[in-house]
Amino acid sequence: MKIICIARNYAAHAKELNNAIPENPVIFLKPDTAIIINNRPFFLPEWSTKMDYETELVFKIGKVGKYIDEKFAAEYISEVTLGIDFTERALQGELKSKGLPWELSKSFDGSAVIGKFLKPDSLKNYKNIEFRMEKNGETVQHAHSSEMIFPMTKIISFVSQYFTLKTGDLIFSGTPQGVGSVSIGDRLTGFIEDKEMFAFNIK
Ligand code: ZN
Secondary structure (H helix, E strand, O other), X not given: OOEEEEEOOEHHHHHHOOOOOOOOOEEEEEOHHHEEOOOOXXXXXXXXXXXXXXXXXXXXEOOXXXXXXXXXXXXXXXXXXXXXXXXXXXXXXXXXXXOOOOHHHHOOOOOEEEOOOEOHXXXXXXXXXXXXXXXXXXXXXXXXXXXXXXXXXXXXXXXXXXXXXXOOOEEEOOOOOOOEEOOOOOEXXXXXXXXXXXXXXXX
């Protein structure tokens, strides 16, 4: 399986990092070794100096598809959860300034935390999913899926022009504003609507 991530998909977040609003979705990948499940702790890598959380809706692909029409894209989503796209912001800044790929700063082991999965029909409002994340009990990110620049159907259609989507692939759909750093001892708790999706510690 593969993990496909969308960058700069919320206008307010693009602005907080001084990035332009993109014309097309900005895409990067993470390997399966990035995944953390079951509320296991996130261990800060020794080389990290500024580790940021990015809270994101994560969509699981339920069937194989290529060149998917936007009209049918919703049928390819089988489940949804909340995740953290951990980003080493200092290293990312260095790589960006040199025009180099971001993978070392975004695709390292443990950089893709995922919560428990929900069926779309178990949500109160699947068309406009509300989600938030608490750091040490205080809400630091809160948004709705309708604020995405590129909706999931557009992302699925766009990505499938380049990559065959396979059952079990995950799509991290981008973070809203409010990103910030974590330190050892922090606890991150994520919610979709009123459901707790993950709760884990930084070690
Ligand atoms: Zn992200």
